Amino acid sequence: MTIEVKNLVKKFGNFAALDGVDLKVDSGELLALLGPSGSGKTTLLRIVAGLDWPDAGEVVINGEDALAQGARERHVGFVFQHYALFRHMSVFENVAFGLRVQPRAIRKDQVAIRARVKELLDLVQLDWLADRYPSQLSGGQRQRIALARALAIEPRILLLDEPFGALDAKVRKELRKWLRSLHHEINVTSIFVTHDQEEALEVANRVVVMDKGRIEQIGSPDDVYETPASAFVHGFIGESIELPVQVEGGVVRLGDRPLRLAAEGLAPGASRLFVRRHDMLIGPPGSGAFEGAVQHVRNFGPVQRAEVALSGGQTIEIDAPRDRELRAGDTIGLEPRRYRIFAG
Amino acid sequence: MTMQIADTVSLSSPEAKARARAAAARNNLRTEPQAVRIAIIALAIVFLSVFVVLPLVLVFAQAFSRGLLAYAAALAEPEALAAIKLTLVVAAISVSVNLIFGLVAAWAIAKFEFTGKTFLITLIDLPFSVSPVISGLVFVLLFGAQGYFGGWLRDHDIQILFAVPGIALATTFVTFPFVARALIPLMQEQGTQEEEAAISLGASGLQTFFRVTLPNIKWGVLYGVLLCNARAMGEFGAVSVVSGHIRGETNTMPLLVEILYDEYQFVAAFAIASLLAMLALITLIAKTILERRLEDGEESRDH
Numbered sequence: 001m002t003i004e005v006k007n008l009v010k011k012f013g014n015f016a017a018l019d020g021v022d023l024k025v026d027s028g029e030l031l032a033l034l035g036p037s038g039s040g041k042t043t044l045l046r047i048v049a050g051l052d053w054p055d056a057g058e059v060v061i062n063g064e065d066a067l068a069q070g071a072r073e074r075h076v077g078f079v080f081q082h083y084a085l086f087r088h089m090s091v092f093e094n095v096a097f098g099l100r101v102q103p104r105a106i107r108k109d110q111v112a113i114r115a116r117v118k119e120l121l122d123l124v125q126l127d128w129l130a131d132r133y134p135s136q137l138s139g140g141q142r143q144r145i146a147l148a149r150a151l152a153i154e155p156r157i158l159l160l161d162e163p164f165g166a167l168d169a170k171v172r173k174e175l176r177k178w179l180r181s182l183h184h185e186i187n188v189t190s191i192f193v194t195h196d197q198e199e200a201l202e203v204a205n206r207v208v209v210m211d212k213g214r215i216e217q218i219g220s221p222d223d224v225y226e227t228p229a230s231a232f233v234h235g236f237i238g239e240s241i242e243l244p245v246q247v248e249g250g251v252v253r254l255g256d257r258p259l260r261l262a263a264e265g266l267a268p269g270a271s272r273l274f275v276r277r278h279d280m281l282i283g284p285p286g287s288g289a290f291e292g293a294v295q296h297v298r299n300f301g302p303v304q305r306a307e308v309a310l311s312g313g314q315t316i317e318i319d320a321p322r323d324r325e326l327r328a329g330d331t332i333g334l335e336p337r338r339y340r341i342f343a344g
Numbered sequence: 345m346t347m348q349i350a351d352t353v354s355l356s357s358p359e360a361k362a363r364a365r366a367a368a369a370r371n372n373l374r375t376e377p378q379a380v381r382i383a384i385i386a387l388a389i390v391f392l393s394v395f396v397v398l399p400l401v402l403v404f405a406q407a408f409s410r411g412l413l414a415y416a417a418a419l420a421e422p423e424a425l426a427a428i429k430l431t432l433v434v435a436a437i438s439v440s441v442n443l444i445f446g447l448v449a450a451w452a453i454a455k456f457e458f459t460g461k462t463f464l465i466t467l468i469d470l471p472f473s474v475s476p477v478i479s480g481l482v483f484v485l486l487f488g489a490q491g492y493f494g495g496w497l498r499d500h501d502i503q504i505l506f507a508v509p510g511i512a513l514a515t516t517f518v519t520f521p522f523v524a525r526a527l528i529p530l531m532q533e534q535g536t537q538e539e540e541a542a543i544s545l546g547a548s549g550l551q552t553f554f555r556v557t558l559p560n561i562k563w564g565v566l567y568g569v570l571l572c573n574a575r576a577m578g579e580f581g582a583v584s585v586v587s588g589h590i591r592g593e594t595n596t597m598p599l600l601v602e603i604l605y606d607e608y609q610f611v612a613a614f615a616i617a618s619l620l621a622m623l624a625l626i627t628l629i630a631k632t633i634l635e636r637r638l639e640d641g642e643e644s645r646d647h
Contacts, residue, residue, distance in 0.1 A: 051540050071543045078544040084537035088559040098545035101555070146541075153545055 001062045001156045001189045002027050003048060008057035010043055010213075017043040018054065019213035025157075025191060030183045032204035033193045036236065040213040041193045045159050048191065049078045062156065077155030077188075081162035083142040085134040091145050092130040095120050098153035120148040123182070140171040144178075151186070160192035164199065172196075176203050197237045201225060209233050231342035234274040241280065241316045243273045245341065252341065255312040259289045261336070267343045275336040277319040278303070282326070288335030292316075296328045308334070403621050406614035418612035419619075426592045427600040427616065433508065434583075434596060435576040438516040442572050443565070446523025451557075453524075454531030455539070468524050471517055480514050480585025506588030511596065514582040519575045526568030530561055530638075563637040570634065574627040578620060 003025040010018040017040045025031050033041040046052040048059055050071030059066040066074055085094050095117045099108055108116065121127040124144040134142055143163055150158060163179070164172040180203050183190055194200050200207050201221040209216045209224055209232075217229040228234035235242060246253040247268050252261045254273075261273075285291055292308040295315070299305075303319040306326050310316060318334065320326060376384075408415055418424060449468060453461060471479060485491050487504040497504060504510045538560065542552040558565075580598040587594040595603065597616050604613035 049544055051544065071540075072546055072548065074544075075546075076544060078541065080537050080541060082537065084541040086538055086541070086556055097542065097547070097555070101542070101545065101547040101551045149541075149545065 002060075003062075003157060003189065003191070004058075004060040005044070005048070006058040006060070008044065008047065008054050008059070010040070010047065010052065010054045016040075016213045018047075018057075021057070021210075021213070021215055023208060023215065023218070025189060027189055028187050029189055030180070030203065030205050031191045032200035032207045033191060033210060034195070034197060034200040034207055034237075035210035036195060038212075039210040041195075041210050042161055044210075045161055045191060045193050048157075049076050049159050050074045051078070075153065075156045077150030077153065077158040079143070079146050079150050079158070079160040079163050081165045083134070083139075083146045083166075085142055085146055085149070087134050089133075090130065091121070091126070091132050091134070091137070092117055094134070094145060095149045095152050097149060102153075116152065120152055123151070123185075124148045138171075139167045140175055143167065143175065147182075151188075155188065158188050158190040160190065162193055162195070164196075165194070172199070179203055201237075209236065211236070228274075228340065231272050231274065231344065234340060234342070239277050239319075241275045241277060241318070243275075243314060243316070245271050245273045247271050247341065247343075254290075254310075254314075257312055261289055261339065261341075263341075266341055269343060271341050271343050273339060273341050275339045277305075277317060279337040279339070280316075280318040280320075281335045281337050282318075282320055282324055283333040283335060285331045285333050287333035290334040290336075292332060292334065294326055294328050294330045294332060297326050308332070400621055403614055403617050406610055407618040409614075410611050414611050415615050415618075418609075418615040421612065423592050423595070424600065424612065424616060427595045427597050428619070430508070430511070430593075430595065431577050431597045434512050434515050435573055437512040438519055438576045439569055439573050441516050442520045442523050443569060445520060446525075446527060446568055446572075447565070449524045450527035450531050453528050454534075455536050465528070468521050470521075471519070472521055476518055476579065476581030477585055479517050480582035483510060483514050483517075483582075483586050505586055506590060506594055508594070510586040511583050511594060514586045515576050515579050518579050518582045519572045522572035522575065523565065523568035526564050526571070527561055530564040531557075534560055563634055567631070567634045567638065570627055570630055574623065577623055 003023075005021055005023040008018050008021040009016070019040070021040070021044060023044075033044060035041045043052060047054050048061075048066070050066065050069065050073075053067070061074065061076075086097065089097070096113050099113045099116060102108070117130075118127060121130055124147060126141060126144055126148070129137065129141060129145070134145070137145065143166075147160075147163075160179075164175050167175065176199055179192075192203070201224075204221060206218065207221055207224050208218050211232050217224055217233045219227075219229075224233060224237055228237065234240055243254060245259070247263055247266045249268070250263050252259045252263045252266075252271075252273070280290075281288065290310055292310040295307040295309055297304050297306045299322065300319075302322065304322055304324075304326060306318050306320060308316055308318055326332075407418075419428075449464070452458075453465060484505060486493055487497060487510065488494050489498070504513070538556050539552050542556045543549075547555065577596075578598055579596075580602075583596055584599060587596065587599060589595060589599060589603065591603075597620055601613050601616045601620070604610075604616065
């Protein structure tokens with residue numbers, strides 16, 4: 001099942017939640033919509049599901065105009081951030097709901113419904129909870145039941161709105177892995193919304209980065225991390241050092257200090273320089289594009305993080321391997337192994 | 345034995361005394377002196393006895409003052425039976441109308457955004473802030489002989505005032521906030537996600553309402569209906585204005601109590617009053633049970 005979204009616009013009062021969004025999702029893909037809150041990612045998901053309506057634009061699911069159909073007819077599985085399980089029904093009845101409300105002509109009989117629910121509960125590995133009520137489950141269990149419920153109707157596409165957003169870090173990591181293997185198993189076209197970059201990069205085949213109602217970049221997890229298309233993407237994904245620079249006559253300046261950095265093809269004017277923290281190589285004073293004094297050093301698992309006051313006055317944080325000896329008070333040279341400069 | 349001796353010894357030690365004083369000081373911080381506590385509790389008990397228990401006991405004492413037979417006879421009077429029947433009919437009408445209205449209003453307010461929503465919420469509270477007599481007078485102004493629709497109603501031979509429709513209308517007006525008021529906060533808190541989930545799973549609007557929305561709010565609905573019913577049966581002011589006090593026809597139970605009392609028929613008056621008092625007691629008990637149910641529902645949601 002493919003999903004195609006064309007020039008989608010949605011306004012809430014004066015606020016443009018979606019400001020002209022185009023997106024194509026291929027069959028069997030697991031796509032992440034990644035962005036800060038207010039970027040429009042949930043609105044986009046809800047419009048695809050039929051829970052919200054756009055002011056302009058098109059939504060085409062598998063070649064059909066989805067906007068001509070209500071949420072009921074679209075046959076889309078939707079998983080909510082806060083689960084939205086039916087609190088007065090047992091787990092079994094929650095999963096069975098989609099099967100029980102089908103029109104009489106195509107509704108399965110009791111035995112078939114029972115078998116299907118059991119199959120789904122096995123799939124999410126929670127068959128032993130069938131008689132419990134949602135209030136008796138943990139957050140992670142609730143979300144897996146919500147997923148089983150959405151899958152019960154054999155949806156054409158599966159939409160997940162911040163599925164792990166309300167869970168604690170450990171459960172979240174487990175469920176990420178589980179979701180990826182589940183997707184591999186059932187292979188239904190899926191879109192999930194998240195504000196957690198790690199989650200998006202780890203789970204998805206393709207990542208759509210959104211900001212302020214627009215798509216900033218679409219690409220594989222490697223693409224968006226290694227070659228960010230905009231200053232926003234660079235700043236949002238991965239931990240970056242950001243410095244305000246001036247590009248003039250083929251020279252990049254930080255304050256009044258020219259940097260030994262290539263400036264071909266860059267538009268002159270105020271720009272921003274981005275470097276990943278671990279891409280700053282440490283050398284003796286005078287060896288790199290930057291020079292600075294180490295303020296203090298802390299250890300973070302495999303790396304040490306140093307705060308460095310640059311000679312231009314800015315303070316940056318860099319990550320260095322643990323075996324590189326660094327002490328507060330050292331003067332060091334810094335050379336960015338990789339960097340990007342964006343105008344603006 | 346040795347243990348006990350040790351205890352006595354340690355109690356008399358200065359350290360233990362200091363500890364005991366500290367404990368006493370903590371107690372003093374936590375509560376008032378015993379005398380004050382007793383005085384406050386006694387005041388509350390006396391107040392409740394004089395203003396709640398005593399009147400209730402008196403109602404029953406007066407009703408049974410000439411014995412069980414006189415009580416039964418007073419209730420078996422055609423006038424009394426007519427009043428009971430009318431009260432039940434009016435309560436049935438106004439509760440059903442307000443149930444539907446309350447559900448629709450609460451649904452609209454809790455699940456949709458629209459302009460004028462705050463105004464609608466204020467409007468729902470109107471009957472609570474207006475004197476019931478005024479509420480009754482409004483219907484006289486509308487449907488009375490000199491009222492806006494009076495002429496038209498007379499031409500078409502439709503009787504609203506001084507008849508069951510007028511009493512039902514006035515009662516419905518006075519009681520309409522109860523169901524809506526009970527449901528609005530409940531439905532607002534529950535939000536729309538479960539309904540959205542139901543619809544995305546293929547449920548129709550009606551299926552969503554009966555399978556998801558209604559089970560979630562059923563205790564709130566019962567709570568609203570209970571209070572609405574209690575008020576509908578007990579309403580005096582508004583009904584008094586529109587009823588016309590036609591004996592055996594348009595007297596509800598509260599109106600009949602007043603009439604019988606004015607005629608010095610104390611046993612009969614208090615017999616009817618005792619029925620209303622019993623309704624109040626049953627309502628109170630049911631209300632307590634329902635409130636517990638509603639709280640349980642909230643707790644299970646918090647997990």
